Amino acid sequence: MLATQTQTRGREIVHQTRGRRRGPITRLVSPSDLGEMIKPFVFLDHAIFSDRDAPMDKNLLWHPHSGIATVTVVLEGSIEYAETTGRSGVVETGGVEWMRAGHGVWHTGAAGKGDVRVFQLWVALPPELENGPVASHYLRPEELSSVGPARVILGSHDGATSPIAAPPLTYLSVALKAGERWSFHPAKGDTVAWVAVDQGTLRTKGTPRMQADVVGGEIAIFEPSDESLDFLAQGDTRFVLGSAKRHPHDLALGNYSVHTSVEALLEGEAEIRRIGQRLLADGTLQPLT
Numbered sequence: 001m002l003a004t005q006t007q008t009r010g011r012e013i014v015h016q017t018r019g020r021r022r023g024p025i026t027r028l029v030s031p032s033d034l035g036e037m038i039k040p041f042v043f044l045d046h047a048i049f050s051d052r053d054a055p056m057d058k059n060l061l062w063h064p065h066s067g068i069a070t071v072t073v074v075l076e077g078s079i080e081y082a083e084t085t086g087r088s089g090v091v092e093t094g095g096v097e098w099m100r101a102g103h104g105v106w107h108t109g110a111a112g113k114g115d116v117r118v119f120q121l122w123v124a125l126p127p128e129l130e131n132g133p134v135a136s137h138y139l140r141p142e143e144l145s146s147v148g149p150a151r152v153i154l155g156s157h158d159g160a161t162s163p164i165a166a167p168p169l170t171y172l173s174v175a176l177k178a179g180e181r182w183s184f185h186p187a188k189g190d191t192v193a194w195v196a197v198d199q200g201t202l203r204t205k206g207t208p209r210m211q212a213d214v215v216g217g218e219i220a221i222f223e224p225s226d227e228s229l230d231f232l233a234q235g236d237t238r239f240v241l242g243s244a245k246r247h248p249h250d251l252a253l254g255n256y257s258v259h260t261s262v263e264a265l266l267e268g269e270a271e272i273r274r275i276g277q278r279l280l281a282d283g284t285l286q287p288l289t
Helices: 262-281
Strands: 013-017 020-022 025-029 041-049 063-065 068-076 079-083 088-091 096-100 105-111 116-124 135-139 150-154 170-176 181-184 192-199 201-205 212-215 219-222 229-233 237-244
Touching: 013 212, 041 192, 063 262, 068 150, 068 170, 079 096, 096 105, 105 262, 116 192, 116 237, 170 181, 192 201, 192 212, 192 229, 201 237, 212 219
Parallel strands: none
Antiparallel strands: 013 219, 020 025, 025 041, 041 116, 063 105, 068 096, 068 116, 079 088, 079 105, 096 135, 150 170, 170 237, 181 229, 192 219, 192 237, 201 212, 201 229
């Protein structure tokens, strides 16, 4: 008997959007909308800055977080950062910022000169971390592991592991050449998956009915499943991919915070207010007029 070749079914895209743009920043995911579909990934901004944009003063951009971790992937250019932990510096092209806000922290940042392209992601933390200590990790490009075209930002992929101590999930930055094919195989039970394209066009592969193109500036969310994802680059294409088990908790939302309960949110917001009062007292923040 001749062996028959089984065709991969593929995973259907259940939502695709270009988000909402405001100046150089496009909001692709918010905790109050698509974040509920793809939690623990609850927020995603795609930012493209150039010299044509008004200069940014990071001293005017301080803001708080609690209950989440922020993850900034610098695709081109550089960003400056500062935290109320006392850490400050610059993340260059290919570098990564990870800041676990925990029970509360304030930070600020600004794009460097020239063209700057970044993705900023928020990850909802589990109960044991959401009001825990603040922790941050800033990585140079050479500190990240790669497997083929994929750089491992968070979690593990094909034997390579990120040095960042993050909750169990996978977050990759991938660059494909025109015509290059690439497959991602989620861990068992990781049924949440999405891709957001920075540049180029990414064709999802499967049965003809399930083929679809995701173009630069778009996010695509896949149906819940832990089946593989198969891609074909239509031109040189750069994108990020997230995969995880679904966050099992409700999302209690503040202005800059996401927690698993109202009680945890109130605790985080109390710490945010305490730090904010200190920043007002030392002149870092200016009172509202």
